[in-house]
Structure formats: C-alpha cells, structure tokens
Amino acid sequence: MPDQPLDARAEIKLLRDALHAAHEQGSHMHQVFGGWEECSPCEKANDECDGTFACDASKAWQKVTETGRRSRAEVAVDRLLAELTELRTQLRIAERRNADLADQLAERTRQLNGLLDAIGFDEKAVPA
Known part of the structure; x- marks a missing residue:
C-alpha cells in the first residue's frame, strides 16, 4: 500500500466508530x-453453539x-514520534555545531585583533 497522507480526523472517526460498534455489539449480546x-x-x-452473532x-x-x-x-503517531526524535537529534547536533563555530569566530576575532594591535x-576588527 503506498504511503498516503494521514487524515487524522478520518482516523479518529474510524476509531470512534469502532468503539461505538463494539459497545453496541456487546450491549446487543447482553440484551x-x-x-x-x-x-x-x-x-x-447461540442455540447451535457456533459462537457467532448471526444478525x-x-x-x-x-x-x-x-x-x-x-x-x-x-x-502514524509512532512515525511522528520517530521523526520528532530524529529532528531533536539534528537540532542538538546543529546547536553544538553553532557553538563550535561561535568559538572559532571568537578565536579568529581575537587573533585578528592581536595582529591589528601588533x-x-x-x-579593531570587531570592537570588544
């Protein structure tokens, strides 16, 4: 089956209808x-003991x-949770990379200002 976009409202209705049907069937059996x-x-x-409801x-x-x-x-929820976990991992990696780049920029600025002083x-290259 090809991956089709999930229609959450349709899926919720499907689950709600299934819950209602199970309730109605149980109620019918009880009655x-x-x-x-x-x-x-x-x-x-029931009299024939075939274990089914025939109506x-x-x-x-x-x-x-x-x-x-x-x-x-x-x-779909499991897939979304997996995607969220992956995106959080990517975000943490990007944040670490950003921090590394900021440290490198600060070091380069310090070196450049030192050369300008010399x-x-x-x-200054970048004012303090």
Missing part, C-alpha cells in the same frame, strides 16, 4: 442473552470494529 430483547438470528446461532446488525458492528483495529492512527592599527 439478547439476558432475555430482555429478542433477536432470532443471534438466538439461533445483520452484529455483523455490521463487527465489521466496523475490525476496521477500527486496522487504523493507521497508531502507526601593526599599530587604530581600529
């Missing part, structure tokens, strides 16, 4: 097997739940 609601397909599946609503809820389990949101020049 049917507790005797408070009737659902012939689920009761038939269309349960199948639809299960499909949404399974889709939510395959969400790219968690993968030849009796009235002005």
Whole structure:
C-alpha cells in the first residue's frame, strides 16, 4: 500500500466508530442473552453453539470494529514520534555545531585583533 497522507480526523472517526460498534455489539449480546430483547438470528446461532452473532446488525458492528483495529492512527503517531526524535537529534547536533563555530569566530576575532594591535592599527576588527 503506498504511503498516503494521514487524515487524522478520518482516523479518529474510524476509531470512534469502532468503539461505538463494539459497545453496541456487546450491549446487543447482553440484551439478547439476558432475555430482555429478542433477536432470532443471534438466538439461533447461540442455540447451535457456533459462537457467532448471526444478525445483520452484529455483523455490521463487527465489521466496523475490525476496521477500527486496522487504523493507521497508531502507526502514524509512532512515525511522528520517530521523526520528532530524529529532528531533536539534528537540532542538538546543529546547536553544538553553532557553538563550535561561535568559538572559532571568537578565536579568529581575537587573533585578528592581536595582529591589528601588533601593526599599530587604530581600529579593531570587531570592537570588544
């Protein structure tokens, strides 16, 4: 699958829908097997001990739940954290390099001002 841009809102909706579907499916099971609601397909599946919910609503809820389990949101968060870690490392390297360059510039300025003093020049390369 090619890397497609992540639509965070769509992924959040997918996860929220999956959570809602899992809740609805569990509630349905509780209502049917507790005797408070009737659902012939689920009761038939239970009587036949095949371990599935047979009604269309349960199948639809299960499909949404399974889709939510395959969400790219968690993968995207892991990728973003890895990128953030890499960028922080690059920033620390750049900051160290900047400090080294500042030290080199200060040393060169000191050397240049020393040379200017030695030849009796009235002005400094960089004023102190």
